[in-house]
Amino acid sequence: MTVDSLLTRAHALDSADPLVEHRKRFIGHNDPGLPAYLDGNSLGRPLQSTLERYNSFITTQWGGRLIRGWDDGWLQLPLTLGDRIGEVALGAAKGQCIVADSTTVLLYKLARAAVAARPGRTEIVVDRDNFPTDRYIMEGIADECGLRLRWVQPSPDGGMTSEDVRDVVGPDTAFVVLSHVAYRSGYLSDMESITACVHDAGALVLWDLSHSVGSVPVHLDDCGVDYAVGCSYKYLNGGPGAPAWAYVAERHQAELNQPIQGWLGSADPFGMVQGYEPALGIRRMLSGTPPIMGMLAIEDMVDLIGTVGMDEVRKKSVALTEFALESVEVLLAPHDVRVASPTDAARRGSHITIDHPSFKEVTAQLWEKGIIPDYRNPDGIRLGMSPLSTSFGETLHGVMAIEAILAAG
Numbered sequence: 432m433t434v435d436s437l438l439t440r441a442h443a444l445d446s447a448d449p450l451v452e453h454r455k456r457f458i459g460h461n462d463p464g465l466p467a468y469l470d471g472n473s474l475g476r477p478l479q480s481t482l483e484r485y486n487s488f489i490t491t492q493w494g495g496r497l498i499r500g501w502d503d504g505w506l507q508l509p510l511t512l513g514d515r516i517g518e519v520a521l522g523a524a525k526g527q528c529i530v531a532d533s534t535t536v537l538l539y540k541l542a543r544a545a546v547a548a549r550p551g552r553t554e555i556v557v558d559r560d561n562f563p564t565d566r567y568i569m570e571g572i573a574d575e576c577g578l579r580l581r582w583v584q585p586s587p588d589g590g591m592t593s594e595d596v597r598d599v600v601g602p603d604t605a606f607v608v609l610s611h612v613a614y615r616s617g618y619l620s621d622m623e624s625i626t627a628c629v630h631d632a633g634a635l636v637l638w639d640l641s642h643s644v645g646s647v648p649v650h651l652d653d654c655g656v657d658y659a660v661g662c663s664y665k666y667l668n669g670g671p672g673a674p675a676w677a678y679v680a681e682r683h684q685a686e687l688n689q690p691i692q693g694w695l696g697s698a699d700p701f702g703m704v705q706g707y708e709p710a711l712g713i714r715r716m717l718s719g720t721p722p723i724m725g726m727l728a729i730e731d732m733v734d735l736i737g738t739v740g741m742d743e744v745r746k747k748s749v750a751l752t753e754f755a756l757e758s759v760e761v762l763l764a765p766h767d768v769r770v771a772s773p774t775d776a777a778r779r780g781s782h783i784t785i786d787h788p789s790f791k792e793v794t795a796q797l798w799e800k801g802i803i804p805d806y807r808n809p810d811g812i813r814l815g816m817s818p819l820s821t822s823f824g825e826t827l828h829g830v831m832a833i834e835a836i837l838a839a840g
């Protein structure tokens with residue numbers, strides 16, 4: 432295959448793409464100064480409708496309703512938006528998801544709740560390739576609670592399998608914390624079989640879905656997951672620093688004991704009473720005042736994903752990563768670029784990572800040209816394909832630009 436035939440294929444794939452019209456809904460999709468945005472897995476583009484929503488929120492709701500806005504729906508928004516994310520993207524029935532804080536803070540709250548729910552158990556299982564914040568939070572909790580970390584080293588181009596998990600869980604395991612899609616390799620773990628392995632050992636599982644939510648269909652209820660958490664500024668396009676979301680299976684809520692006991696997670700916030708009593712249900716995951724402004728953009732993207740459906744989103748995502756791998760094989764393999772992601776689409780999220788010793792410098796040159804993937808140590812370029820905003824032509828453009836820099840030496 433040649434460059435010309437790849438260009439023809441990219442054009443044909445874009446023309447036949449049933450979701451192609453949605454790309455036009457994103458601000459900047461046709462910016463000539465930004466020919467390829469391949470980092471929607473780090474920060475999704477804004478929707479045009481979000482601009483309008485902010486405008487109307489500021490003039491009508493904040494500006495018009497002022498403090499009355501809390502009674503008009505803002506106080507419910509962490510729960511109503513949580514329910515929407517759960518329904519559209521997580522396979523979670525109502526009353527189990529909440530929007531709040533950041534992924535890091537929610538990880539801490541859920542992990543401490545998991546420790547409290549398994550008294551007497553002394554180990555937390557975590558993998559070396561997990562996202563830094565997940566590892567660091569668990570190190571802190573192990574120190575704080577006098578627990579041991581049980582580290583697993585998965586294959587660097589792959590990720591955690593149910594065999595890896597079965598080998599390390601046992602009667603001492605309190606809980607296992609894993610990323611569903613690995614942030615570097617893009618490996619997609621088998622949530623159902625891993626969750627079952629963890630439960631066989633009497634332990635709990637906490638899934639980090641930061642790279643899955645909005646790109647990979649998830650079935651939290653059907654898989655029997657205990658706790659989950661994820662980002663909203665990646666494939667949910669919530670904007671920089673948008674609040675995260677958490678899931679707690681209904682069966683755990685009555686006993687849920689989270690460590691940041693704030694007034695808005697209490698049973699009677701406006702009673703201003705002495706002594707903390709947790710609210711019933713998922714609301715007890717809240718601590719302080721919810722970041723309403725940060726939730727507006729998430730609402731738009733969740734609506735769009737709801738219209739399209741996660742199965743369609745996944746189909747496009749798979750087609751994009753397949754095409755990216757094909758382009759890499761044709762254009763970059765001759766330059767000794769190595770694919771560090773699963774070749775089996777069923778085991779892959781919506782990004783791929785490719786390795787070459789020059790990629791740190793190559794990434795800097797790409798950014799100058801408005802071609803934006805990201806760099807991950809050591810030697811990796813991540814090409815993130817955001818299913819609703821990335822085109823096949825854009826993906827090929829990025830790979831061709833890498834080839835041109837490598838060819839120029």
Ligand SMILES: *Cc1c(COP(=O)(O)O)cnc(C)c1O
Nearest residue numbers: 533534535562610614639641642
């Ligand atoms: C992006 C990401 C995070 C980010 O956490 P923040 O608290 O938003 O900084 C956490 N975990 C994983 C797996 C991620 O990919």
